[in-house]
Amino acid sequence: MTLDTVKHAEQTAGAEQPWKELGLKEDEYARIREILGRRPTGAELAMYSVMWSEHCSYKSSKVHLKQFGEKVPENDAMLVGIGENAGVVDVGQGYAVTFKVESHNHPSYIEPYQGAATGVGGIVRDILAMGARPVAVVDPLRFGAADHPDTKRVLPGVVAGIGGYGNCLGLPNIGGEVVFDSCYQGNPLVNAGCIGVMKHEDIHLAKASGTGNKVILYGARTGGDGIGGVSVLASETFESTGPAKRPAVQVGDPFQEKLLIECTLEIFGEKLVAGIQDLGGAGLSCATSELASAGSGGMRVDLDTVPLRDSSLSPEEILMSESQERMCAVVEPGKVDRFMEICEKWDVIATVIGEVTEGERLEIFWHGEQIVDVPPRTVAHEGPVYHRPYARPSWQDALQADDANKLARPANSAELREQVLKLVASPNQASKSWITDQYDRFVQGNTILAQPEDAGMVRVDEESNLGVAMATDGNGRYAKLDPYAGAQLALAESYRNVAASGAKPLAISNCLNFGSPEDPDVMWQFAEATRGLADGCLQLGTPVTGGNVSLYNQTGETAIHPTPVVAVLGVIDDVTRRTPIAFKEEGQLLYLLGETHEEFGGSAWSQVVHDHLGGLPPKVDLERERLLGEILISASRDGMVDAAHDLSDGGLIQAVVESCLRGGVGARLVVPDGLDAFTFLLSESAGRAVVSVPRSEELRFTDMCGARGLPVTRIGVVDGDTVDVQGEFALSLSELRTAHEETVPGLFA
Amino acid sequence: MTARIGVVTFPGTLDDRDTQRAVRVAGAEAVPLWHRDKDLKQVDAVVLPGGFSYGDYLRAGAISRFSPVMESVIEQAKAGMPVLGICNGFQVLTETHLLPGAMLRNNHLHFICRDQKLRVETNSTAWTADYETGQEISIPLKNIDGRYVADERTLDMLEAEGRVAFRYLDMNPNGSLRDIAGITNAAGNVVGLMPHPEHAVEPLVGTGRTDGLGFFTSILKNLVGAR
Numbered sequence: 001m002t003l004d005t006v007k008h009a010e011q012t013a014g015a016e017q018p019w020k021e022l023g024l025k026e027d028e029y030a031r032i033r034e035i036l037g038r039r040p041t042g043a044e045l046a047m048y049s050v051m052w053s054e055h056c057s058y059k060s061s062k063v064h065l066k067q068f069g070e071k072v073p074e075n076d077a078m079l080v081g082i083g084e085n086a087g088v089v090d091v092g093q094g095y096a097v098t099f100k101v102e103s104h105n106h107p108s109y110i111e112p113y114q115g116a117a118t119g120v121g122g123i124v125r126d127i128l129a130m131g132a133r134p135v136a137v138v139d140p141l142r143f144g145a146a147d148h149p150d151t152k153r154v155l156p157g158v159v160a161g162i163g164g165y166g167n168c169l170g171l172p173n174i175g176g177e178v179v180f181d182s183c184y185q186g187n188p189l190v191n192a193g194c195i196g197v198m199k200h201e202d203i204h205l206a207k208a209s210g211t212g213n214k215v216i217l218y219g220a221r222t223g224g225d226g227i228g229g230v231s232v233l234a235s236e237t238f239e240s241t242g243p244a245k246r247p248a249v250q251v252g253d254p255f256q257e258k259l260l261i262e263c264t265l266e267i268f269g270e271k272l273v274a275g276i277q278d279l280g281g282a283g284l285s286c287a288t289s290e291l292a293s294a295g296s297g298g299m300r301v302d303l304d305t306v307p308l309r310d311s312s313l314s315p316e317e318i319l320m321s322e323s324q325e326r327m328c329a330v331v332e333p334g335k336v337d338r339f340m341e342i343c344e345k346w347d348v349i350a351t352v353i354g355e356v357t358e359g360e361r362l363e364i365f366w367h368g369e370q371i372v373d374v375p376p377r378t379v380a381h382e383g384p385v386y387h388r389p390y391a392r393p394s395w396q397d398a399l400q401a402d403d404a405n406k407l408a409r410p411a412n413s414a415e416l417r418e419q420v421l422k423l424v425a426s427p428n429q430a431s432k433s434w435i436t437d438q439y440d441r442f443v444q445g446n447t448i449l450a451q452p453e454d455a456g457m458v459r460v461d462e463e464s465n466l467g468v469a470m471a472t473d474g475n476g477r478y479a480k481l482d483p484y485a486g487a488q489l490a491l492a493e494s495y496r497n498v499a500a501s502g503a504k505p506l507a508i509s510n511c512l513n514f515g516s517p518e519d520p521d522v523m524w525q526f527a528e529a530t531r532g533l534a535d536g537c538l539q540l541g542t543p544v545t546g547g548n549v550s551l552y553n554q555t556g557e558t559a560i561h562p563t564p565v566v567a568v569l570g571v572i573d574d575v576t577r578r579t580p581i582a583f584k585e586e587g588q589l590l591y592l593l594g595e596t597h598e599e600f601g602g603s604a605w606s607q608v609v610h611d612h613l614g615g616l617p618p619k620v621d622l623e624r625e626r627l628l629g630e631i632l633i634s635a636s637r638d639g640m641v642d643a644a645h646d647l648s649d650g651g652l653i654q655a656v657v658e659s660c661l662r663g664g665v666g667a668r669l670v671v672p673d674g675l676d677a678f679t680f681l682l683s684e685s686a687g688r689a690v691v692s693v694p695r696s697e698e699l700r701f702t703d704m705c706g707a708r709g710l711p712v713t714r715i716g717v718v719d720g721d722t723v724d725v726q727g728e729f730a731l732s733l734s735e736l737r738t739a740h741e742e743t744v745p746g747l748f749a
Numbered sequence: 750m751t752a753r754i755g756v757v758t759f760p761g762t763l764d765d766r767d768t769q770r771a772v773r774v775a776g777a778e779a780v781p782l783w784h785r786d787k788d789l790k791q792v793d794a795v796v797l798p799g800g801f802s803y804g805d806y807l808r809a810g811a812i813s814r815f816s817p818v819m820e821s822v823i824e825q826a827k828a829g830m831p832v833l834g835i836c837n838g839f840q841v842l843t844e845t846h847l848l849p850g851a852m853l854r855n856n857h858l859h860f861i862c863r864d865q866k867l868r869v870e871t872n873s874t875a876w877t878a879d880y881e882t883g884q885e886i887s888i889p890l891k892n893i894d895g896r897y898v899a900d901e902r903t904l905d906m907l908e909a910e911g912r913v914a915f916r917y918l919d920m921n922p923n924g925s926l927r928d929i930a931g932i933t934n935a936a937g938n939v940v941g942l943m944p945h946p947e948h949a950v951e952p953l954v955g956t957g958r959t960d961g962l963g964f965f966t967s968i969l970k971n972l973v974g975a976r
Contacts (some may be wrong), residue, residue, distance in 0.1 A: 160859070160860075163859075163860045164860070167801075167860055167891070167893075168761070168763075168801045168804065168805075169763075170763030170764070170800060253804070254801070254804065255760070255761050255801060255803065255804025255805075255806065256804075258760075258761055258763070258801075258804075259760055259761070346760065347760055437861055437862050437863055438859050438860045438861065438862070439860070439862060440860075440862050440891045441862055442862065442889045442891060442945065442948040442955045442956075443763055443764060443767070443891070443948075444766070444767060445764075445766070445767035445770055445771075445947070445948060445951075445954055445955065446954055447954055447955055448953065448954060459953070459954065462770075465953075575953065576953060749857070
């Protein structure tokens, strides 16, 4: 086969090219020809096709994501914003924190273990590429129905993959979620988040500048795995028929990644790099074009110098390969020797594959012959932008009219008791410790809080006790009922979780999981959710630092629930002041913060008891959320509460049961005046938390709430070994523990 | 002058910095040791920390055991220098035959991370002198290849010679024979265990317990007392 060089492309303008098979649309192919003034070479076509894929180019979502950059709250913590590998915020004392959440949904359905493992690997490299030491990971996961046979294939594989990779990197897994819903049956959501810590002066960016600087590829050799991987897989809908796509999933080697982390941090420590980029989706196509596009000048790469696992790979395949555990650095010539020494110390293969050039072209050669000659911005940053049509779905009104508040409620106390027990044992509300115990939460020795706490928290500085916290939340059921409110509820819950732990929310990242953008219904959900989130962030003062969009989460005509997942990052000046969820001391008083209304739309109760989804989600009041957050943080800092737990799905009773089981102690609850027991226990009104207050602090605490106008209701006391709702029913801790803890192992162990 | 305790880093070691911190919390000086380096830098004792050295490829500890630093560690251990192997470090010690037996995949085939209760079965080792024999402690356990096995004769010998150093209490988390969580050599200077004492030295982090600190204070007293 003749090499398709630039010269050859010029001479064979009419040659047939597989643009369609590579996922390009006809007008996109025409635009490439227009940009280049000729047909692209095979290598160029490969680069454009992966970089212009939905996954890499955000072509359908871009016009909506713009809001995150426009509706920016005043926040002086932001150091690096959207567009880099990950955003960076100032957490004080000279420290900066970088964090991000990404999706690895499609690969994880095809090959659960490797899909999930490489999802962890990818997000960790993003964080590393910013100059930070990764210090923790979180994993928001969504699966099909818990009792569906395919969930038994997907879930154990995903969990083992996250554990197998993350545990081997030495990163504590401190949070995340596990949600079951049949809407995710053919499209599980495997999102992965990572937090990294650095000093301000260590922030690195992905750009190639300085003519003559060397481009060094280091880490694993390049293989044939993941060709047309995350970029292409994640850019189309699964069909029920067609060939297995397993070879498109990358294969991870966490040991190599661990070496890459330590090696890179040592390289950063000696200030040896001018620019750096990890290789993830779209591999070398992405790294070279993004580095060259963001910097000044061009880049020349000799592709035949790339170390290979399989010497038969073609240049197109090398450019498209998504082999894991690779990084690309731009290094001044005088620093190359030292760079290589450090790589040798860590047994990491490093190769100079090119250099920064004058001019503005990205030029790639294969054994001396030119196969790529493109303006890099057209590959990396000036891809197609679609204004996809969207419209409120025709079924939305009927869905909202199907009011969950009108569903049959328990007729008596015995029935209420039975439904509560059913709820805490339901797969979504049950303990996930069988899953999270497969992740190392102790490594690095800085873990202050980890699942099942409201937020994960790690210590950043051993001397000052500065720490950071993170929570991830999302509720696809709420978002289905109202995507605008659903996105804000995800933000509110995550914000509340961070505040409940005692940390001050600073900024957010998000992972927006939706169906096909080619469906106007889905596109409307996406538009509404991004608008809701952007408005919400503006109101709460928490800027979006970056994130990820995963579209085409759809099997045939059926899309998943719109599922915006929000990760809020918070800072706490003194981790000794953190607040856990566990009720511990008998006699402490339980207070409910916030107001409870009859709000059952999208609730766990409506799902578990009636298998129902309809009506409106709980009302959002972000000013209330902010006030609640301030109260929780003050109470934490000043020692007024010993435990705090946010109220979300499952309502008050779910939160109380979790706090009781965590602390191994019971509670006596009294239904407050003006509320019926059912609404009190099971409504999912937002903006609420339950706290355990030492008697000595009661007055101070209630005075503070009163002075600041936060409704606060005394609802009971920590006591005994039952959860006793007075006048209604009692459930012993042992009965609750069995119900809550045996469900998940019963399904998957 | 305080004791100098070396902490070895193999490629893929994860708990080296945690172990150095535990050594410092106990009041000793932590000395980083590199796998390629035979020089033990005149340390008084060595800890082989946990992790996945060489990715646990081939078999946990099987490759690390041939690293240059281990040549010196084996030689010094035989001469009486205290050596503690934690988790992957324990696996390395069995691969070197400084300690008998081997670790297999957990009987439930999953990685498990939990706060684990143990009984200290002997305080006559260099690393357990600060505990009472029979004392119950809780420290984190986290591994996938943690099932201790040995032939019956070896197990009987370990029991008879009082060389079972730690036993799992309440539940056996991985199917280890005779609930063995850790063992010692006959001289008491080489100890290995699967759970992680270095993760339980500060009340603030992890499980909030400090039950693991005794390992490091034991060795400190042992070394300083010997001077």
